[in-house]
Amino acid sequence: MSNPVIVALDYARAPEALSLAQRLSPESCRLKVGKELFASSGPELVEELQKLGFDVFLDLKFHDIPNTVAGAVRAVANLGVWMINVHASGGRRMMSAAREALEAFSHRPLLIGVTVLTSMSEQDLIDLGYEESVEQRVMRLASMAAESGLDGVVCSALEAPTLRANLDDDFRLVTPGIRLAGDSAGDQRRVVTPAMAVSSGSDYLVIGRSITGAADPLHALQRVRQELNLSL
Template identity: 55%
Template structure:
């Protein structure tokens, strides 16, 4: 599943006027907007609706992870805010993921529902400390297969796991890749990163890019440079 412009800019700020200003400035150069827990916790449903009203697809990065009934209710609530994509944690299990799928089935259009496999801030040592033994790629493979079985549309994964996700879930499975850093950019708290062009070449459908754009002196110019790097 390919988007004409795969770049979704991460607007994780509790300041709605600032988020709207950033979104408007980069709008000509990105394919969508991503709002996360900081944004949604501070600004709530009205903040999400404001972003959805800008005319770009919105990915609500909520990472729901709870008992099936609770996640079903939360899924229905976020879907009602006009978002195009939202996510859950695959580690919540098949029953939880299926409950979310069923909860949003009546929506038309129905938002894409994806699942987080392994956070890109986690490396092998972090996984081992949580009791998840084995390489990160093995855990991603197990969870991607479970996500596919549960009827979701795709996963969030590292660019380094894209080929393996395609192998276990097929070519039409939506892949959203955070941890994207243009050449020369600081990697911050991310551990498994890749440049936009590398990730696109590896088969990523959506590239989530935050600080390299929003932290730039000129966010619009930074977004335009990434678009040009991708040959768009």
């Protein structure tokens, strides 16, 4: 397994994000920039992280009409990021438009579809009017993403075994909601440990608070890599 750990830079401002990034190594992890950090710090932060040598997952979860999403995907791809995502619930036409927007790029980013947020429970789906279970809805959206030409999906490791059994081996599974043993689940509902996620079929593990909230983030990252039997 090569560099499966993605550290979520869940900070409000660039200085804190850069401070942590400068303590980490591109050989030991990739980095995720989400909505709050990107809104406050913009493309300049992404460029700074890339200058440090990191692959960047730009986690903006686009969800809009197909033409708008295609334009947004094209714009962030021009930043040279490693991975971007859209909400699979935007439908086939939206996902296909996003995929087509990347065809002109010689080194295009991975395009990933978000299925069901790991903060959501079965009751949340019921409240939204869905009659499917979480696993059924994740499977439906992941299949739609694969048929639309996406490279993979964001899902909980709890759904990963079903997806791995039903989708191509090269279809990437990106798993948030990862916590080290003993850590609080916070606002996540469907959480697992790093080793459990990999054994379930996850390709990439998004880890935020277990690393960023640790007294020693570098040591926490080393714990993750040790749990996955990766060299330090």
